[in-house]
Amino acid sequence: MLIARDLCKDYGSTVALKNLNLQVRPGDIYCLLGANGAGKTTAINLFMNFIEPTSGQAIINGIDVTDNPQSTKKHLVYIPENLNLYGNLTGLENLRFFAGLGGALPDKKTAYALLDSVGLQKEAISRRVKEYSKGMRQKVGIAIARAKMADNLLLDEPTSGLDPQASNDFAKLLEELRQKEVAILMATHDLFRAKETGTHIGIMRAGVLIHSLKADEIKLNELEDLYLETMKSNQYAATDH
Amino acid sequence: MQRLIIRKEILSSVRDVRLQVAGIFLLSLMLVAVLVGRQGQQQIQKQRAEAQATMYDKWVNQGLKHPHSAAHYGQFAFKPKSALSFLDVGIDNYTGVSVFLEAHRQHEVLFSAAQDSNGMTRFGEMSVALVLQVLLPLLIIFLTFNVFTREREEGTLKLVHAQGVSMRQLFMGKLWGTYLMVLLIFIPVVCIAYFVLNRETAGLDPHNTGKFVALTLSYALYFLVFILLCILISAFSKSSTFSQLVLLGLWIVACIILPKATTNLADKIHPIPSQFEFRESIKEKVSNGIDGHNPSDVRLAELRKQTLEEYGVSTIDELPVNWSGIAMQAGEEYTDQVYDQEFSRIEEIYKKQNRLSEWVGFINPFLAIRNLSMAIAGTDFQHHVVFTRAAEDYRRAFVKKMNKDMEVNHKPGIAYGDYNVGEEMWSSVEPFAYHLPKLGSILKNQWRSVSALSLWLVVLFALVPLYIAKVPKL
Numbered sequence: 001m002l003i004a005r006d007l008c009k010d011y012g013s014t015v016a017l018k019n020l021n022l023q024v025r026p027g028d029i030y031c032l033l034g035a036n037g038a039g040k041t042t043a044i045n046l047f048m049n050f051i052e053p054t055s056g057q058a059i060i061n062g063i064d065v066t067d068n069p070q071s072t073k074k075h076l077v078y079i080p081e082n083l084n085l086y087g088n089l090t091g092l093e094n095l096r097f098f099a100g101l102g103g104a105l106p107d108k109k110t111a112y113a114l115l116d117s118v119g120l121q122k123e124a125i126s127r128r129v130k131e132y133s134k135g136m137r138q139k140v141g142i143a144i145a146r147a148k149m150a151d152n153l154l155l156d157e158p159t160s161g162l163d164p165q166a167s168n169d170f171a172k173l174l175e176e177l178r179q180k181e182v183a184i185l186m187a188t189h190d191l192f193r194a195k196e197t198g199t200h201i202g203i204m205r206a207g208v209l210i211h212s213l214k215a216d217e218i219k220l221n222e223l224e225d226l227y228l229e230t231m232k233s234n235q236y237a238a239t240d241h
Numbered sequence: 242m243q244r245l246i247i248r249k250e251i252l253s254s255v256r257d258v259r260l261q262v263a264g265i266f267l268l269s270l271m272l273v274a275v276l277v278g279r280q281g282q283q284q285i286q287k288q289r290a291e292a293q294a295t296m297y298d299k300w301v302n303q304g305l306k307h308p309h310s311a312a313h314y315g316q317f318a319f320k321p322k323s324a325l326s327f328l329d330v331g332i333d334n335y336t337g338v339s340v341f342l343e344a345h346r347q348h349e350v351l352f353s354a355a356q357d358s359n360g361m362t363r364f365g366e367m368s369v370a371l372v373l374q375v376l377l378p379l380l381i382i383f384l385t386f387n388v389f390t391r392e393r394e395e396g397t398l399k400l401v402h403a404q405g406v407s408m409r410q411l412f413m414g415k416l417w418g419t420y421l422m423v424l425l426i427f428i429p430v431v432c433i434a435y436f437v438l439n440r441e442t443a444g445l446d447p448h449n450t451g452k453f454v455a456l457t458l459s460y461a462l463y464f465l466v467f468i469l470l471c472i473l474i475s476a477f478s479k480s481s482t483f484s485q486l487v488l489l490g491l492w493i494v495a496c497i498i499l500p501k502a503t504t505n506l507a508d509k510i511h512p513i514p515s516q517f518e519f520r521e522s523i524k525e526k527v528s529n530g531i532d533g534h535n536p537s538d539v540r541l542a543e544l545r546k547q548t549l550e551e552y553g554v555s556t557i558d559e560l561p562v563n564w565s566g567i568a569m570q571a572g573e574e575y576t577d578q579v580y581d582q583e584f585s586r587i588e589e590i591y592k593k594q595n596r597l598s599e600w601v602g603f604i605n606p607f608l609a610i611r612n613l614s615m616a617i618a619g620t621d622f623q624h625h626v627v628f629t630r631a632a633e634d635y636r637r638a639f640v641k642k643m644n645k646d647m648e649v650n651h652k653p654g655i656a657y658g659d660y661n662v663g664e665e666m667w668s669s670v671e672p673f674a675y676h677l678p679k680l681g682s683i684l685k686n687q688w689r690s691v692s693a694l695s696l697w698l699v700v701l702f703a704l705v706p707l708y709i710a711k712v713p714k715l
């Protein structure tokens with residue numbers, strides 16, 4: 001479970017995130033929508049402890065991230081927008097390396113089966129990653145998540161730049177993880193994907209979570225209108241940076 | 242976790258074609274240097290041993306002669322080539338090969354390789370030491386300059402941290418991974434060098450194995466220091482380009498500029514007198530006394546007075562021993578004092594220069610390993626000093642023997658040309674034998690270099706936990 005409690009991040013006078021409160025339960029896919037600079041990536045970076053919060057708490061499975069940065073990472077997997085793996089290693093070797101670092105080193109057979117299960121072509125598994133497309137690398141990322149059996153997944157615009165087929169495949173993999181009670185927090189620009197994949201949707205602007213709603217309570221066109229209205233509204237302009 | 246990072250580092254490096262080419266090139270270069278160097282060292286050692294034996298043979302077979310003539314006929318001492326000199330030629334090419342030993346005069350060691358060769362020798366002979374000290378660090382730079390910056394630039398650093406790996410764990414993994422890569426190149430060279438060292442029992446030094454191990458460990462320490470330094474710089478650099486520039490700059494300063502600057506500085510602070518000044522000073526002191534107030538004729542008159550009193554006679558002709566023998570030995574001993582004083586002065590200047598270089602090792606590990614390496618290989622200035630002292634002791638012993646024979650056996654009244662001795666006398670002088678200093682005394686003498694390398698290692702390791710957590714993760 002992922003919890004943000006009054007989470008704030010400032011860079012001097014610039015507010016990157018202001019009083020973020022959200023909860024992602026097991027089996028939830030929480031999609032954060034917002035323009036560039038809205039604070040989506042900042043929120044994810046705070047959960048990852050890549051940066052320290054100015055105030056507030058990021059909590060993973062009941063553990064404060066700032067106090068226990070290493071132990072919280074055992075419970076989560078992170079897939080950034082560009083999952084850059086080690087080009088000189090094969091997909092199999094990358095999976096074993098990253099899963100192994102996370103304390104879940106699979107044997108070669110299991111690693112092979114994991115990569116196969118996320119739809120990576122068999123002939124690609126033993127090829128060096130520098131020859132992989134972005135979609136193939138994202139699949140390795142999901143395989144790492146499966147290998148680690150982490151119960152939290154943080155995704156930072158994972159489908160940006162993917163072709164529709166790869167994006168759809170990726171969404172299916174997320175759904176499989178959701179059904180396995182994984183708590184997923186995903187930053188995205190893709191309203192359609194957020195509506196289709198997410199269980200909850202948050203709309204952010206200028207570091208503030210403006211709307212938080214259940215995905216099945218809103219239609220795609222309504223979501224689009226709400227999103228555009230939020231982006232246009234002057235109500236939040238004061239905190240813009 | 243550490244094993245995974247180490248394995249990944251090695252795998253990534255081994256699969257990098259540029260590093261493969263550079264590694265194979267350096268390995269080949271060192272193997273050629275080992276084989277060619279050892280062959281050359283054995284050849285030179287054989288020549289010198291043969292020359293030493295030939296000269297002794299000539300000494301023994303010089304025929305009937307007055308002992309003082311034999312003392313001027315003289316002998317040669319050839320500096321044996323240290324068995325480990327094939328790994329590090331040090332200053333061997335500049336210090337001379339042999340010294341002529343005769344009565345009254347201490348000659349210098351002459352016929353250095355540099356005198357006989359072209360100017361290229363001045364740029365340094367290709368040896369294993371040159372590759373290990375200068376070129377291998379260059380490979381280390383190419384292995385390490387982007388170990389952190391590339392991860393940051395490509396985003397893999399975030400992914401590694403996302404698995405719960407601390408910066409320190411990552412640092413240590415990268416350190417040992419790179420170190421093993423370097424050892425992968427270094428160890429085959431060590432094994433082959435040890436094999437060729439022991440293939441033929443030409444060893445002049447029974448302590449070769451100990452010295453070889455010490456030399457290997459010194460280089461292993463040097464590489465660890467260099468890798469630590471490079472990875473720390475990569476960790477704190479904002480970009481790979483910046484890190485590469487800084488490291489290459491440091492390499493140029495450490496391996497090229499600072500050693501030259503240190504030599505020049507040492508020469509400025511502790512200047513060595515010219516050959517002319519040196520010879521004039523000796524001539525002056527022999528003639529007018531060490532203190533300048535004791536001329537040779539006064540010293541001789543005093544000796545004559547003492548000798549006559551000792552034997553209770555009033556003239557030289559009444560002496561039961563040969564006055565010339567006594568006078569010559571006394572003159573010899575006085576000249577020895579003058580030479581000792583002058584050579585000690587020069588030696589002290591050289592030592593001061595070398596000491597400065599050893600102290601600079603505390604700010605430049607390259608100088609520390611260079612000094613330590615040539616000391617263990619037996620090619621540094623100290624080894625040259627030990628050889629010249631051994632040759633001088635030998636000279637004094639055999640000249641004294643000639644003078645004593647003259648004093649005792651060349652009775653007064655017998656003309657110089659009528660007193661001759663032969664082979665029995667000449668062969669009673671043992672052949673010149675020189676033993677290289679032992680490892681213990683070498684290390685004791687090189688304590689500054691050993692401490693400098695150790696201190697570098699301790700300080701760099703101490704910096705890791707202090708600063709590594711401050712390395713940016715994004």
